[in-house]
Amino acid sequence: MPLTPWRLRLLIISLLTVSFLGALDHTIVATSLATITGELGAVEQMSWVIVSYTLASTVLLPVLGKLADLIGARFVFLASMALFIVASLFCGVAQDIGQLAIARVAQGMASAGLHLMPQTIVGEVTSPRERPRVLSLIGAAFPIAILVGPLAGGLITDAWGWRWVFWINIPVGLVALALAAIAVPHIAGRAARRFDIAGAVVLGITVTALVLAASWASTHEPGSGIPLLIAALVAVVGLVSFVVIELRAPEPLVPLRLLGNRTILISIVLSAVIGMGLFSVVSYVPTYIQMAYRTSATVSGLVPIATVFGMLVSTLVTGSLASRTGRYRVFPIFGTATAAVGLLVMALLPAGMPLWVPMLAMGLVGIGTGSFMNIIVAIAQSAATRADTGSVTATVSLVRQVGSTTATAIVGGLIGAGVAAGLPSTLDAATLTPQIVHGASAAVQAQVAALYSGIMAPIFVGLAIVYAIGIVAAILLPNGRLSDERATAAAAVSEAATA
Structure with a gap:
């Protein structure tokens, strides 16, 4: 039954609040990470706080997507919200890194539901025509959280202590839970013979092995080679096993038949492009700016801010335009091309250019990515049947997250290897910081700047090629039109897919 305009507005406010809370949790913790691990006496295990959260969130995406299809998205949503509040409480009372890691696993599981x-x-x-606008409003939570999270994390940690970074979720989460209980309508699931337990277990093992392999590949720690190979082998075997299981399962966790729909397949490819093309490099850009442009950490943050701000503006504008016109194909074509141009400009920039130049270039990458980041979710949903809404949404999100994790490890490995090989003999790669470089002689600073520019240029070119592949995929996207009718949710884009 269609929602009244008032009920839809209340629903958007509720979903936006919860999405912002889930997105903020990740960025706010990152700022406080050094303080948290230092007070718990576990600086060398700092990665556990992040990896435990990321693993749980990634593994649970397809499971929650299928559960939403079977028992209803409202129940899964409210349960995830409740678990997030409880997990935040236990994160704040943790007395050692082990307790915190376990609580972060529960929090990561819940965050998958808050995101998905x-x-x-x-x-x-909503109708297919409404979805781009509504999804863009909800999706705005992510770039806003990136802008606000680091500052909020620092202020809370300095004023109240790191435990309040987690405890602040409790009052806000209770308000969001109450609002969601009122605003989110009942959504009936569908009866199924049984849940695909085998597929869930194998996919969980596969994704875990892949994330661990990516993490170990980026650390360059002695002795990590054998665990890396084992994890990579487990990931490959697990992927093959998962495909076999899904082909035989009566109610597969990830319906592979969805890949036979060209619209859904291309939406998944474009989601992978976002994960690999932007999210893999954005965390390394500030260090690159500090080294190559010899700026402070504060000033270097202006470049990712320009990226995120461009993403925020474009996702709101294109979502509104797509809902107004019903046309969607132009946005991923424009977005992938714009992002590719921005990355090529970054690759061609010589060291020492005015800071507004890389800000403009990365702003283009943000504008391009935001142009289709949420629209492809609406396109994929509109091409699927109602019974597969949760599964197709989860698949799009899973591919982006796995692509981001894997590509981040590759980019980090390339930067680490390049710095270690080309660094001047007067500096040590293991202890290199921007402060040390800025305190060195002008000649050494110039060498390091040239080194980082030489390392990052081919990386930016490679990521531009990823977006170029996205251009081809976007051109192949069926040129359909989103329908106004809720009853024809699957028909609008499905017709174009078979045209």
Whole structure:
């Protein structure tokens, strides 16, 4: 039953609040990470706080997507919200790194629901034409959290202590839970013979092995070679096994038949492009700016801010335009091309250019990515049946997250190897910081700047090629039109897919 305009506004506010809370948790913790691990006496295990959260969130995406299809997205959403509040409480009372890691696993599991269920609920209760606008409003939580999170994390840690970084989720989460209980309508699931337990277990092992392999590949720690090879082998064997299981399962966790729909397949490819092309490099850009442009950490943050701000503006504008016109194909074509141009400009920039130049270039990458980041979710949902809304939404998100994790490790490995090989003999790669470089002689600073520019240029070119592949995929996207009718949710884009 269609929602009234008032009920839809209340629903958007509720979903936006929860999405912002989930996105903020990741960025706010990153700022406080050094303080947290230092007070717990576990600086050498700092990665556990992040990896445990990321693993749990990634592994649970397809599971929650299928559960939403079977038992209803509202129940999964409210349960995820409740678990997030409880997990935040236990994160704040943790007395050692082991307790915190376990609590972060629970928090990561819940965050998967906070990220996925708002998109799934929108796909269930809105028409295909409405979805781009609504998804863009909810999706704005992510870039806003990136802008606000680091500052909020620092202020809370300095004023109240790191435990309040987690405890602040409790009052805000209770308000969001109450609002969601009122605003989110009942969404019926569908009866199924049984849940695909074998597929869930194998996919969980596969994704875990892949994330661990990517993490170990980026550390360059002695003795990590054998664990890396074992994890990579487990990931490959697990992927093959998962495909076999899904082909035979009566109710597969990830319906592989969806890949036979060209619209869904291309949406998944474009999601992978976002993960590999932007999210893999954005965390390394500030260090690159500090080294190559010899700026402070504060000033270097202006470049990713320009990227995120461009993403925020473009996702709101294109979402509104797509809902107004019903046309969607132009946005991923424009977006992938714009992002590719921005990355090529970054690759061609010589060291020492005015800071506004890389800000403009990375702003183009953000504008291009935001142009289709949420629209492809709406396109994929509109090409699937209602019974597969949760699964197709989860698949799009899973591919982006896995692509981001894997590509981040590759980019980090390339930067680390390049710095270690080309660094002047007067500096030590293991202890290199921007402060040390800025305190060195002008000649050494120039050498390091040239080194980082030489390392990053081919990386930016490679990522531009990833977006170029996205251009080809976007051109192959069927040129359909999103329907106004809720009853024809799957027909609008499916017709174009078979044209």
